[in-house]
Amino acid sequence: MSPAELFALPFMQRALIAALLTGLAAPAIGTFLVQRRLALMGDGIGHVAVTGVAIGLVTNTSPTWAAVVVAILGAVLIEVIRERGQTNGDVALALLFYGGLAGGILVSGIDGQSASSLNRYLFGSLTTISADDVIVTMVLAIAVVGLSVGLAPQLFAVAQDQEFARVAGLQVRFYNVLVAMLAAVSVTVAMRTVGLLLVSALMVVPVATAQQLTRSFRTTIGAAMVLGVFASVGGLVVATFASYQATVAPGPTIVLLALACYVVAWPIGIWSRRRARLREPFPDGTVPLHEACDEHPHAHGPDCGHLAVPHDDHVDYVHDGHRHAEHGAHYDEH
Amino acid sequence: MTTDDTTRTPAVAISNGSVALGGRPVLRRIDLGVAPGEFVALMGANGSGKSTLVRALVGLRPLAAGEVRMFGTPLDDFDDWCRIGYVPQRATAAAGVPASVWEVVAAGRLTRRRLLRPLSRADRAAIHDALEIVGLADRRREAVSNLSGGQQQRVLIARALAGEPELFFLDEPTAGVDLPNQQVLAETLAQLKSRGATIVLVAHELGPLAPLVDRAVVLRDGRIVYDGAALADHEVHQPWFAEPHTHHHHPHDSAPKQTDHVPHVGSPVDRPRGEGR
Structure with a gap:
């Protein structure tokens, strides 16, 4: 089968749409998580969503919607633990991490489900996405991108300096929970693309790559979204071509491609920062001695x-x- | 001590205000009113409660007792936040993702922006003016994290300015800032004062800000121990304020050594009530 024929197949086109939207949505919300130094939040929510998927599989309802609900609950719970307790954000995440994963494996075991159906969600299976899945993905991804770009000024202010935001009259708790919920939704969007265990990579790695070269928030979030699309669509295409030779899963390919971008950007970032520092004008003032x-x-x-x-x-x-x-x-x- | 002009509503007032942190009283029955247009310096040693007082005034610390009124409105009902400009203690100018100076200052404009609306021309002009006043207009595209500590402090002040407030709270804007930057700060505050802004400033030492101050309030151990005309820096640490200040050497000082925030052993209210909170 030639590449042109392969990309004309409906399942391939569905996969491309899903990859494109995931690549847009995950870095958009990921930027705010990185700004709040909660880079691993996506991972924590991903683990919680495993329980949701397992519940969906066991009860024969939609695993996607079950994952959305459980992930949102988990994300809000992380936010509450972080805000209420003296617990650090990362400790709150760790608690949810293990609870979610253990719960998912336990629940799917009860029903005697084979590991393979859960595996599709753990590691992604772009090529088995149904038409309904694509529509759900589209709606959720557009909601995530729309909200995180539309409310960017507010979300930026809250993530940058919570105390200032509160005195500026912003509903800080509302925005914190909103970020957590959007992160949960984008986790479930990315679930079918890269899988729950690798979901955080698409939220964090493009942002980390972008900020090697940027100096402002706006260019960071924009560049991260471009890089996210490049990695997810590019990873899918690479995996498709590679599959002529061997079995190559798209999920890990996408993540590795995103990491490759980082590896390229990192030395360039170091070099450009060094250059900027060298070229900075010397402060005014007289030279003490001739x-x-x-x-x-x-x-x-x-x-x-x-x-x-x-x-x-x-x-x-x-x-x-x-x-x-x-x-x-x-x-x-x- | 209040101002002579009692007919005007104070810009901000706290009456009988107490704040407890972890059950320990940090502020005790504070009464303070700041008249519109006044420049008040809250002074005192570390741990005297001056930062807590400002944080209680803007609503970041819940009061255990008492009431804060903003322009005559109880703080819980107050929603005119565009009239308030808050400059928190530094260290938060940079976050996990790079942000340009302009973007951080633009965040201060949110008090006057409606949801999902792009920046208006007035917003942009206010942001530009704020950057001009602190002298950072030419560096607006740079990442905040690349600026020096004093410049970051000026960015935070510009952020408060961008909302064009009439009442400013500044929490230790001079801490760890070199003299030239303090001078720029003093010029900025002088401009605000001449425009009629009310300023409440927390400072350990005033330095170049001293000529601007109308009224000094000195806190010690959560209580106001002085409220009156501006003081010179060394006066704040006079022994008659019983200041447990480390710079002073009192070889024969017989008073027991006291750690910050730890209440008096002799105070009868602390032990039984402090546990319950």
Whole structure:
């Protein structure tokens, strides 16, 4: 079967739509989680959703909707534990983590369900998505993206500085719970794509990648969504082509592709930050002593290749640990 | 001591206000009214309760007893938050995701923005003005985390300014800020004062802000021990305030050493009631 024929198949097109929407929704809400330093919240909710899926499978109702309900309950519970108790956010997460996973395995065991049906949700199965699933995914993903972009100013203020937000008259608790609920919904959206155990990767890794190169929140969330779409659609395509040779699951491919983006962006981020620091103008102020440097055979100039940094009304040339400023016929050490 | 002009409603007033943290009294029966246009400095040593007082005034700390009134309205019913500008103690200017200076300042405009509406021209102008006043307009695109501590403090002040409030609460804006940045801060506050803003400022030491202060309130151990004309920094730590301040050396001091926030052993109200709360 040629690639063109393969991508024309309905199940493949459904998979592409689901991947695209997941790639948009997960990083959008993930940015707010990372901003609040709750990067692992998606993972915690993912584990809780395992219980929901298991309940859905056992009771023969929709596993997706059961997962949505249980995940939202779990997310709100995490938020309450975090707010009420003196417990740290990460401790609250850990409690839910293990409870959710253990509950899911226990419940699915009661019914004698084989592990394979639960596995579809644990590790994703993009290619078995039904038409109904795609519609549910679309509705939920659009809701997540719409709310997290539309309410971005409020959510940003609350995540940035809760106390200030409260004095600004924002309903901080409402927005915190909203973020938790949106995270829960996007977990269930991403469940079929990358699976519950890898769901957090799509919420966090594109954000971590984006912030290597960005300086503002808006570009971070935008770049994270672009990277999320690239990773999820690209991962699906890569997995499809690779499946001519071997069995390649799309879920892990998507996550690994997202991580590969990070690996590329990381050194670029380090390099660009270092460069920005080097080129920052020196603070104004007089140089305490007139310190002429020793013989200087080299003439500095715009094209001499040395780093030129503005300083007051002139330019210092930085090389080999020196800052040289032209002074008459010689160079001063600044 | 209140102001002469008793006919005007105080911008903010706390009456008989007590705050307990973990069952321990931190503020005890505080009575304080700040008249519109007044510049009040809350002073005192670490742990004297001055930050807690400001946090109680803006509603971040629940009162165990007493009442706070904002422009005459009890705090629970108050919803005119655009009249309030709050500058929390620093360390929160940067978060897990980079944010530009402009974005942080724009968050201060939320008090006047409606849900799901884009920024209006007036919003943008106010944000720009706020950045101009603190002298950071040219750095608005930079990440907040790249700024120095003093500059981050100025960003937080600009954020409060962006909502164009009339009553400011500043919690230790000068802590850990170098002198040039403190000077910029003083100029900013002088501008606000000349526009008629009411300012409540928590400070350990006033430094360049001293000439602006109309009235000083000194707290010690959760109680107001001085309320009157502005004091010089060294006066706040005078022995007659019984200040357990570490910079002072009293070799013959016979008074028992006291740790911050730990109540007097001699105070009869603490032991039986403190347990119950």
